[in-house]
Amino acid sequence: MRVVRSILVLAALGVLACNAVAEAPAIGAAAPDFQLTALDGKAFSLSSAAKAHKAVVVMFISTQCQYSNAYNDRMKDMANAYASRGVQFVGINSNKTEDAAEVASHAKSHGHTFPIMKDPDNKVADLYDTRHTPTVYVVDSQGKLRYAGRIDDQTKAADVTSPDLKNALESLLANQPIAKTTTKAFGCSIKRV
Amino acid sequence: MSVPGHGIWVSGGRAIVALLVLSSLAAASRSRLAGELDASALKQTVAREKGRVVLLNFWATWCVPCREEFPELSKLQTRHQREGLRVIGVSTDFPKERAAVEKFLAGERPSFPNYRKKSGGDDQDFIEAVDSSWGGELPFSVLYDRAGKKVRVYSGSLPLAGAEKEIRRLLAAR
Secondary structure (H helix, E strand, O other), X not given: OHHHHHHHHHHHHHHHHHHOOOOOXXXXXXXXXXXXXXXXXXXXXXXXXXXXXXXXXXXXXXXXXXXXXXXXXXXXXXXXXXXXXXXXXXXXXXOOOOOHHHHHHHHHHOOOOOOEEEOHHHHHHHHHOOOEEOEEEEEEOOOEEEEEEOOOOOOOHHHOOOOHHHHHHHHHHOOOOOOOOEOOOOEEEOOOO | OOOOOOHHHHHHHHHHHHHHHHHHHHHHHOOOOOEEEOHHHHHHHHHHOOOOEEEEEEEOOOOHHHHHXXXXXXXXXXXXXXXXXXXXXXXXXXXXXXXXXXXXXXXXXXXXXXXXXXXXXXXXXXXXXXXXXXXOEEOEEEEEOOOOOEEEEEEOOOOHHHHHHHHHHHHHOO
């Protein structure tokens, strides 16, 4: 009996381990909900934010990754530009190598006033199977995932030919189908625990 | 330019400038990069290695885990060179960081060839061409068997012990 119980416990642990990193959520499906505390101490819930806005842009960012840093100004500009149109931008830092103080200092120096959260034990990154920074997700007011991928196709703002996040938001706000719902770009692997 | 009493210094100065220019030209011609590759040229490069086991590694100078695993890739190449392993590195650094790439390679002196991803185009096309499961994260490695068939991809840092075991298995299969 004890052996059977041990096997059951091990099997349960195995299931938990397998579930630790989920599969990437599908476009059109419910975006996995999460709650985190922002650096300013305020609680953030994705489902609540989605209900209160036309869209929420969840950005996985880094303080040290050059690819992520290449987008600092664009993150700030887009967050400011879309705030008045009912879109909330939030930043998530899942890197174990970048602590809260460093993330706060980075946000201040780059004028990032949108909510930024540390993701302890990279649980939210695992929930979305997010592998690198920067990666962005657009969640609509129904809590459905509508876009996943890059901000645009070029690290140099002047060379952008495909502003993918902007295109997705414009389509969403105009109640039009999003032409490109998933995109890819180079980035830095998230340093997981 | 003529400065009374300083003619020798001026001509000496010109010679030094000329030497510096020549030396920088020579350094440029001694690039440690094997060349630039787009997705198509990369496929051809891997195909040319048919008969060897190939480990393709994508890296960047600013990518800390890439830098950390780089010396291990060199050791891996050296350990299994005679059995037929070919490690190939591909830098995905920004075009403006070519000097940083050269400096990094000069310091590392890798035992395997390194290319630079050709600038321009949409990175997504390059990423998809390498492997559809690749999201663009670095480092990223792809292992091919002697027939040139893709056997495995490694997202993030290479799990060295496991990867070497797999490489040994592929090298043993003739």
